[in-house]
Amino acid sequence: EVQLVESGGGLVKPGGSLRLSCTASGFTFNTYSMNWVRQAPGKGLEWVSSISGSSTYIYYTDSVRGRFTISRDNAENSLFLQMNSLRAEDTAVYHCARGAMRNGFDIWGQGTMVTVSS
């Protein structure tokens, strides 16, 4: 079964750091671009970051550039998001999603909740 499972969310103080993980199964991980998409409580979807299969191409939304770092370990079928200097407005469910930015995301994980609060 094709599946994405996120982990690593939790409660963190403003200015703190958190590292999210996404473990993939059921498909050839290194042949797909991967993404992080977040959803603040009661709000819509917001694309956060994308990484190509070989990690050659990396992109971020403006609000996280310089604070978040996306990476992947193809040997471990894993995607990561290192989040530093966290702000209250980063509070959201973070989903990992498979697919190229142009063509939409065909597989999504259930998400992991990140709460930034003092």
Next chain:
Amino acid sequence: QSALTQPASVSGSPGQSITISCTGTSSDVGRYNYVSWYQQHPGKAPKVMIYDVSNRPSGVSNRFSGSKSGNTASLTISGLQAEDESDYYCSSYSSSSTPVVFGGGTKLTVL
């Protein structure tokens, strides 16, 4: 403020057809044929219903169709069913500094 504009809500009766609009600009919807539509039930992960404006992934009902005209894309659901009640989001590839933009979402109510 989302980059793409969708109506906050639409409704229809079982068996009817509804259309959800998604308005962008010449930098995203109007420039590329890379519009996707997602269905999201409460507490669940989004599910892609349409990609590349009008393509349906395998397993998605042919009651769902997509189109585009100028800077506006549309999702049409025909033969509405109770299970279609959900939130729907459009997204587009963009030439701006943020290459993927989403709409604010539309809540579909089946009366």
